[in-house]
Amino acid sequence: MKNYIKLLRTKFKKNGIDGYIVPKNDDYFTEYSKINRLKIISNFSGSAGLAIILKNKNYLFTDGRYTIQSQIECGKNFKILGFEKLINFNLFKNLKLGIDPKLFTNTQIKNFFLKYNKIKFINKNLIDEIKKERENLAIPFFSLNKTITGEGTKSKINKISKYLKKNKSDYIFISAPENVAWILNIRGGDGPNSPVPNSRLIISKTNKILLISKIQKCKKLFKNKILKKNEFLDIEDLPKKILNLKGKNFIIDDKSCSIFYENLIKSKFNIINREDPTYHLKAIKNKTEIKNMINAHISDGVALTKFLYWIKKVNKKKITEVDAAIKLENFRKRNKNFLYPSFDTIAGAGKNGAIVHYRAKKNDCRIIDKKDIFLCDSGGQYKYGTTDVTRTICFSKQKKNIKNIFTKVLKGHIAVATTDINKDNVGKKIDKRARKFLNKSNLDYAHGTGHGVGFFLNVHEGPQSITKINTVKIKEGMILSNEPGYYKTNEYGIRIENLVYVKKSKKNLFFENLTLAPIEKDLINYNLLTKNEKNYLFKYHLEVYSKISGYLNSNEKKWLASFI
Numbered sequence: 338m339k340n341y342i343k344l345l346r347t348k349f350k351k352n353g354i355d356g357y358i359v360p361k362n363d364d365y366f367t368e369y370s371k372i373n374r375l376k377i378i379s380n381f382s383g384s385a386g387l388a389i390i391l392k393n394k395n396y397l398f399t400d401g402r403y404t405i406q407s408q409i410e411c412g413k414n415f416k417i418l419g420f421e422k423l424i425n426f427n428l429f430k431n432l433k434l435g436i437d438p439k440l441f442t443n444t445q446i447k448n449f450f451l452k453y454n455k456i457k458f459i460n461k462n463l464i465d466e467i468k469k470e471r472e473n474l475a476i477p478f479f480s481l482n483k484t485i486t487g488e489g490t491k492s493k494i495n496k497i498s499k500y501l502k503k504n505k506s507d508y509i510f511i512s513a514p515e516n517v518a519w520i521l522n523i524r525g526g527d528g529p530n531s532p533v534p535n536s537r538l539i540i541s542k543t544n545k546i547l548l549i550s551k552i553q554k555c556k557k558l559f560k561n562k563i564l565k566k567n568e569f570l571d572i573e574d575l576p577k578k579i580l581n582l583k584g585k586n587f588i589i590d591d592k593s594c595s596i597f598y599e600n601l602i603k604s605k606f607n608i609i610n611r612e613d614p615t616y617h618l619k620a621i622k623n624k625t626e627i628k629n630m631i632n633a634h635i636s637d638g639v640a641l642t643k644f645l646y647w648i649k650k651v652n653k654k655k656i657t658e659v660d661a662a663i664k665l666e667n668f669r670k671r672n673k674n675f676l677y678p679s680f681d682t683i684a685g686a687g688k689n690g691a692i693v694h695y696r697a698k699k700n701d702c703r704i705i706d707k708k709d710i711f712l713c714d715s716g717g718q719y720k721y722g723t724t725d726v727t728r729t730i731c732f733s734k735q736k737k738n739i740k741n742i743f744t745k746v747l748k749g750h751i752a753v754a755t756t757d758i759n760k761d762n763v764g765k766k767i768d769k770r771a772r773k774f775l776n777k778s779n780l781d782y783a784h785g786t787g788h789g790v791g792f793f794l795n796v797h798e799g800p801q802s803i804t805k806i807n808t809v810k811i812k813e814g815m816i817l818s819n820e821p822g823y824y825k826t827n828e829y830g831i832r833i834e835n836l837v838y839v840k841k842s843k844k845n846l847f848f849e850n851l852t853l854a855p856i857e858k859d860l861i862n863y864n865l866l867t868k869n870e871k872n873y874l875f876k877y878h879l880e881v882y883s884k885i886s887g888y889l890n891s892n893e894k895k896w897l898a899s900f901i
Contacts, residue, residue, distance in 0.1 A: 341377060341378050341416065341464075341467055341468065342378060342395065343388060344467045345357060345378065345390055345463055345464070345545060346390065346392060346660075348463050348466070349392065349435075352435055352457070352459055352463070353433065353438055354433050354434060354435035354459070355391065355392065355432040355433050355434065356391040356392070356432055356434045356435070357389075357390050357434065357435045357436075357459075357463055357701040358387065358388070358389050358390075358431075358434055358435070358436050358438050358441075358450075359374050359375050359378050359379070359387070359388040359389075359390065360374075360375065360386075360387045360441065361373070361375045361383075361385060361386045361387065362440060363440070364437075364439040364440055364595060364597075365512075365513070365514050365527075365533075365535050365591070365593075366512070366513060366593040366595075367514065367515075367527075367528055367531070367533060367535075367795075368385075368795065368797055369384060369528050369529055369530050369531060369680065369795075369822075370528065370529075371527070371528070371529055374386055374462070374464040374465070374710055375387070375388055377464055377467070377468050378390065378464055379395075379397055379405055379410075379411045379414070379415060379485060379641075380410045380411045380414075381397055381399070381403075381406075381410050381411050381415075382410060382696060383399055383402070383404075383406055383694055384680075385399055385400055385402070385403070385420075386398060386399040386403065386407070386742060387399075387420075387423070388415065389434070390790075391429070391432070391538070391562050394416065395414055395415045396415060396416050396418060396428070397411055397415040397416070397417050397418070398418050398419065398420050398422060398423050399417070399419070399420065400420050400455075400783075401419070401705065401782075401783025401784050402693040402694045402783065402784045403692070403693065403694060404417070404611075404783065405691060405692045405693075405826060406441070406570040406692050406693075406694060406695065406696075409692075417549055421447045423448075424448055424449065426449050426450055426452075426453065426454070427452070427453045429453075429454070430453040430454060431454065431455075431687055432454045432455070433454070433455045433456075433457050433512065434443075434450060434454055434455070434456055434457070434535075435456075435457050435458075435459045435463065436456055436457070436458060436459065436596075437458075437459060437460070437461075437462045437463075438458040438459075438460065438595060438596040438597040438600070438801065439462075439595045439596075439598075439645070440462075440595065441595060441596055442591050442592065442593070442594060442595060442596065442599070443591065443596050444591040444592075444611075446596065453599055455658060457875050458596070458606065460597075468680070471823055471881075472492060476525060476526030476554070477525070477526075477553070477554055477555070477556055477557045478523045478524065478525045478534040478536070478550075478554050478555055478557060478816065479523065479524055479525070479557055479558075479562060480521075480522055480523050480557075480558060480563045481522045481523070481524060481721070481793075483522070483623070484521075484625070485522075485629065485721050486522045486625065486792075487623035487624060487625025487628065488592060488623055488625075489522070490520065490521050490522050491544075493519070493520045493521075493522075493618070494520060494540060494543060494546060495543050496614075496615065496618060497509060497520065497540050497615070498541070498542050498543070498544045500588075500590065500614045501540070501541070501559065502542050503543040504586075504588060504609065504610050505586060505609065506542065506586040506587065506588045506609055506610060507541060507542055507582075507583075507584030507585060507586050507587065507606075507805055508539055508540065508541050508582065508584060508586075508587050508588070509539070509540050509587070509588040509589075509613065510537065510538075510588070510589045510590075510594060510598065510602060511537060511538040511539070511540065511590075511613060511615060512537050512589065512593040512594040512595070512598060512613070513588055513590065513592070513593040513613065513615070513616075514527070514533045514534055514535050514536055515533055515619075515791060515794050515795050515798065516538075516593075516613055516615035516616065516619065517534065517536045517537060517538045517548070518532070518533060518534055518794060519615060519618070519619040519794070520538065520540075520615060521538070521546075521548065521563075521564075523558065523561065523563070524793065524794075525554065528795075530677065530678055530679050530681070530718070530796070531679070531718070531791075531794060531795045531796065532558040532655055532676075532718060533794065533795065534550070534554065535550065535554075536548055536550035536554070537547060537549040537550070537572075537575075537598075539570075539579075539582075541584075544834070545568075546568050547568060547569070547570045547578070548564060548568060548569050548570065549570045549571075549572055549575055550569075550571075550572060551571065551572060552569070552571055555569055564642070569602070575601075576601055579602060579605065579856065580604070580605055581875070582605075582606075584606065584662035585606065585607055586606060586607045586608075586609045586793070587602050587606040587608055587609070588606070588608070588609065588610040588611075588612070588613070589602060589608055589610075589611060589613075590611060590613035590616075591611040591612075591614055592613075592616075593613070594611075595862045597671060598860065611841055615798060616798075616800050617800060618835055619791070619798070620789055620798070620799070620800060620801055620812075620814075620815050621812055621813070621815060622792055622814045622815070622816060622838065623814065626792040626814075626841050627814065627838055629721045629722050629792070629793070630722045630723070630792060630816065630836075630838070630851055631851060631860070632722065633646070633717075633719040633720065633721070633722025633723070633724055634836065634851040634852055634853055635884055635885060635888075636672045636674060636675065636717075636719060636843065637669070637716075637717050637719070637724040637726065637852075638673065638852065638853030638854050638884070638885045639672070639885050639888040639889070640665070640668040640669040640671065640675075640717075640899060641665070641668070641715075641726060641728070641854040642853075642854050642855060642881075642885060642889065642893065643668050643822060643889065643893060644664060644665045644668045645728060645730065645854065645855065646703060646892070646893045646897075647664065648664070648667075648711075649730060649732065650892075650896060655704050655705070656704070656705055657697070657702045657703065657704050657705065658684040658685065658689065658702045658703055658705060659684070659697045659698070659702050660711065661684050661705060661711070662682040662684040662697060662713075662715070665682065665684075665713065665715055666678060666682065666715075666750040669717050672719070674719045674720040675717050675718075675719055676718045676719060676720065677717070677718055678715065678716060678717060678718070679716035679717055679718050679723050679724060679725060679796040680715075680716055680725070680796050681696055682711070682713070682714070682715040682716035683695050683696065683713065683715070684697050684711070684712075684713050684715075684728075685697070685703075685711070685712045685713075685830055686703045686704075686705040686706065686709040686710075686711045686712075687703060687708075687709040687710065687828070687829060688826075688827045688828055688829065689703050689830075690709075690710055690711065690712035690729070690824070690829050690830030690831070691825055691826050691827065691829060691830040692824075692830070693783070693784055693822075693824060693829060693830065693832075695830075705732075707732045707733050708732075708733055708781065709731075709732070709829075710729060710730070710731050710735065710829040710830070710831065710860075711729070711730050711731070711732070712727065712728075712729045712830045712831065712832055712834065713727065713728055713729075713730070714726070714727040715727075715734065716796055718793065720793075721792070721793040722792070722793055723790055723791055723792065723793055723794060723795075723796055724836065724851075724852070725790060725796050725818055725834065725836055726834055726835065726836070726852045726854060727820055727822075727832045727833060727834035728834075728854060728855075728857065729743065729830070729831045729832055729833060729857060729861075730857045730860070731857065731859050731860055734859075735859070735860060737862070739829065739860070740860055740861065740862045741862050741865065742775075742778075742780065742823050742831060743831050743857070743860040743861065743862075744781070744824055744860075744861050744862045744863075744865045744866065745774040745775050745777075745778065745823070745865070746774075746775065746821050746822055746831050746832070747833055747856065747861060747866075747870075748773075748774040748865070748866070748870060749770070749771040749772060749773065749774050749775060749821035750771070750819055750820075750821050750833045751870050751873050751874070752770040752771060752773065752774075753770055753771050753786060753787070753803065753819040753821070753837075753848070754835070754848055754850065754873065755769055755847075755869075755873060756770060756847070756848060757845075757847070758811050758839060758845075758846035758847055758848070759844075759845060759846055762810055762811050762846070763807065763808050763809065763810055763811065764785075764786075764787070764801065764802050764803040764804055764805065764807030764808070764809060764811070765805055765806055765807055765808060767786065767787075767803045767811070768786045768787075768803050768804055768805050768807075771786040771787075771803065771819075771821040772786070772805060772821065773876075775821070775823060781823075782821065782822045782823055782824060782826075784822070784887055785802055785803060785804035785805075785807075786803040786819065786820060786821050787802060787803030787804075787805065787817040787818045787819050787820060788802050788803075788817065788818050789801045789802055789816065789817055790816045790817065790818060790836055792816075799815060801815050802817070803817060803818075803819070804887065811839055811846070812839060812846075813839050813840070813841045813846060814838070815838065815839045816836060816837070816838045816839075816851070817836070817837055817838075817839075817848075817850070818834055818835070818836055818837075819834065819835050819836075820832055820833065820834030820835075821833065831860075833856060834852075835850050835851070835852035836850075836851040836852050837849060837850055837851060837852075838851055849887065850877065850880070853880070853881045853884050853885050854881065855878060855881060855897060855900045856874070856877070856878075856900075858878050858899075858900055871891050875901060878897075878900040878901045879901050881897065881900070882897055882898060882900070886898075
């Protein structure tokens with residue numbers, strides 16, 4: 338890492354810059370990418386971060402999930418700061434900072450760096466010049482049938498073209514690959530944990546499309562007549578093609594359209610809107626998608642329940658956090674519809690559980706002790722559905738204060754699950770419900786309470802979320818996580834996470850659980866629960882038992898019945 342920083346600094350003079358900015362995202366702005374320039378330069382492996390390398394100092398910006406992890410991975414070489422410090426960044430002034438214009442949006446640069454410093458666009462990525470990580474072109478895109486997605490491509494394109502007409506625009510540039518995936522009902526293999534097809538898309542107000550990618554990836558789409566030859570554009574030909582399009586107005590999205598592509602489009606067209614409507618359309622799952630997600634969660638619940646029973650009641654050997662993660666994945670692999678994890682499993686025992694997004698490594702992990710609290714956050718990509726679930730368990734009797742905190746986290750989890758969405762219909766209102774019981778004891782957690790989840794796509798997707806600031810209205814068909822927690826540095830971590838979807842009955846909106854796995858009863862102080870909370874737990878475990886017990890052996894079934 339130090340050598341890479343030195344090599345990067347040798348390029349400053351030649352490029353006429355005082356520093357270089359390295360974001361976590363690739364040029365598709367995906368959360369999990371096979372290309373990770375930030376890790377190369379900083380050793381930071383979290384999913385959200387940005388580094389600034391200066392001639393004599395280095396800064397790393399991340400969020401509350403990674404406070405401990407970032408210190409461990411790169412604290413010796415970087416000053417660690419929260420993302421909020423980037424707004425109107427003023428830790429230094431009047432410097433010329435280099436960026437790759439394909440990795441930033443104009444909004445980011447304006448909000449973060451232009452008030453006190455200058456930006457220079459460098460079209461050759463300086464990290465790539467030091468160490469190039471190549472994209473795998475061998476994994477082809479594939480299509481999903483309407484029986485899986487519940488809505489055909491023509492219907493989705495028609496919705497987008499209506500949006501274009503309403504906004505008096507000739508074209509939209511869909512720059513986020515997960516949005517392309519949703520519109521065209523295609524998936525790929527360009528993400529390590531998500532079936533994203535690295536591609537972009539142009540849609541016209543007359544319903545014409547241009548899929549922009551590499552031709553090697555689209556061969557199956559041509560063969561199966563999902564895509565016509567005149568609907569495809571090689572990414573290298575995009576600049577010339579855009580300049581040849583006829584029309585006046587373009588819509589782009591300022592969350593995922595880079596400076597490079599925005600400037601290219603601006604050279605000929607007026608940009609009249611900076612929002613891709615696909616985010617909101619994609620967030621509301623139809624009945625088919627919900628049905629598929631329910632089925633995926635039954636499969637996932639069986640695997641996780643079998644694992645929980647095994648690690649608590651069967652296993653007598655000393656195992657590491659990595660051993661536990663492998664065992665859980667093996668339980669998932671027993672299901673023919675399981676493809677791969679939806680993110681790298683977080684298996685943290687004892688003090689490692691306090692590292693919110695901890696990643697155990699084979700040569701550097703903890704043996705799980707009987708006295709430990711064990712936090713396991715994991716998920717799967719299934720045909721067809723995406724799961725994400727966290728359970729915190731123990732193997733021996735725990736202190737009263739730990740049980741009390743676990744119970745307060747559980748009370749917050751139940752408060753979210755039982756929200757009257759007609760009344761509390763935005764994320765920031767629901768977030769208060771989750772933190773209420775911890776806050777009474779002056780306790781809190783430094784992450785959001787919930788994120789949106791894709792259908793057989795990214796495990797994290799917006800625009801809906803349950804955070805202190807999110808104001809997106811929660812609507813029928815949305816899927817979110819419900820995951821309050823508490824983390825005591827160098828001691829333990831607690832988190833309880835289920836996925837939920839928004840269901841409508843008559844005129845009432847409410848959350849329905851997707852996740853089906855028992856919640857650790859040995860960490861609950863039942864004296865702190867109200868009658869309604871106890872009833873919720875009883876009904877939840879009854880539902881878990883009724884839906885997955887048929888897939889369990891007699892011992893597993895008997896153990897699961899003890900939660901009711």
